Amino acid sequence: MIDFYYAPTPNGWKVAIMLEECGLSYTTHLLRLAEGDQFAEDFLKISPNAKIPALVDHAPAPAYGSAPVSVFESGAILMYLAEKTDRFMPTDAIGRKQALEWLFWQVGNQGPMAGQLSHFVNYAPPGEQSYGRKRYGGEYERNLAVLERQLDGKAYILSDYSICDMIAFPWVFIAKPLTASLDNFPQVAAWRERLKQRPAVINAINLYKAAQNKGKANVENNAILYNQSASHFKKDPSA
Ligand SMILES: N[C@@H](CCC(=O)N[C@@H](CS)C(=O)NCC(=O)O)C(=O)O
Known part of the structure; x- marks a missing residue:
């Protein structure tokens, strides 16, 4: 349990x-x-x-x-x-190394930047939003671009669906409330849709x-x- x-x-x-x-x-x-x-x-x-x-x-x-x-x-x-x-999670050495890279990318880059963007979009006092929104909005998009390149020609971040997809999905799922658009990130948008269909993802959300x-x-x-x-x-x- x-x-x-x-x-x-x-x-x-x-x-x-x-x-x-x-x-x-x-x-x-x-x-x-x-x-x-x-x-x-x-x-x-x-x-x-x-x-x-x-x-x-x-x-x-x-x-x-x-x-x-x-x-x-x-x-x-x-x-x-x-x-x-x-x-x-892959168990071969190369696959495991790649999984660690994308897990650390998420917890050190996409997550914190999206979290700060959320703070400035949703909670900062109106007069104090603009610098934070610009800075973290830019960083949020930068991370979308990183993900877009990784997903080029692939269904998932690694070769198969993995904890790397699970960890990166939630902050992309809420792109719209974060005032970001996925229009320039078609691979990310398709990946988001793919994950959204999974019963486990639906139950979790x-x-x-x-x-x-x-x-x-x-x-x-x-x-x-x-x-x-x-x-x-x-x-x-x-x-
Ligand atoms: N790096 C942490 C981030 C966790 C995090 O920021 N959790 C938020 C909720 S989304 C929280 O517990 N916030 C409570 C607080 O800041 O007091 C992780 O990936 O687990």
């Missing part, structure tokens, strides 16, 4: 897609990010960076020993699950969909999500 710490956001979808693709049995724990659930001491033990997704596997592979194993960071989680199930836009937080009303500082991580001496 896997405890899956989740919120219905692009980073959460990545892992939900893999859990669904593998048919693994999991219990979902919905975190209310705008209310600060991610800073609860118990959650920080699982996810020290105070972000979803994260999981605890109560039946890890024998190499991990018999105690439950916790994993945070979407790339690490997807690799962990791919190794646990022996699915959706629908998970807690109703919770998605409830009480939408913004910079003015939410210091937990948008004005974080080191003080959020101070240990409670009574805990």
Whole structure:
């Protein structure tokens, strides 16, 4: 059994897609990010960076020993699950190296740039949006161009459908709400459509969909999500 710490956001979808693709049995724990659930001491033990997704596997592979194993960071989680199930990640040396390249590309490039673009499009105060939107909008498109070249003549990022597609899809899925167009990226648009048809992807996106836009937080009303500082991580001496 896997405890899956989740919120219905692009980073959460990545892992939900893999859990669904593998048919693994999991219990979902919905975190209310705008209310600060991610800073609860118990959650920080699982996810020290105070972000979803994260999981605890109560039946890890024998190499991990018999105690439950916790994993945070979407790339690490997807690799962990791919190794646990022996699915959706190449095992030959070259294929594995390529998978690592695209996983690291996503968590170090596409993800953070898209996340910042989302902040400036959706949450920054109106007078403070323009520089951020230009900078991160440009970076978002730059990463679309990288993906476009990789997908040229191919159905998926690697030779077969893999965790690299699962990790890159969510931030492309929401291109429109990020005010970006895929018109200049036909390979990416076709890949997005291909993935969107998969039942596992549909199930992952629908998970807690109703919770998605409830009480939408913004910079003015939410210091937990948008004005974080080191003080959020101070240990409670009574805990
Ligand atoms: N690099 C992380 C990013 C995770 C992330 O940014 N998660 C967001 C939700 S999409 C979160 O938990 N935000 C809560 C917060 O910033 O307090 C990963 O890929 O897992």
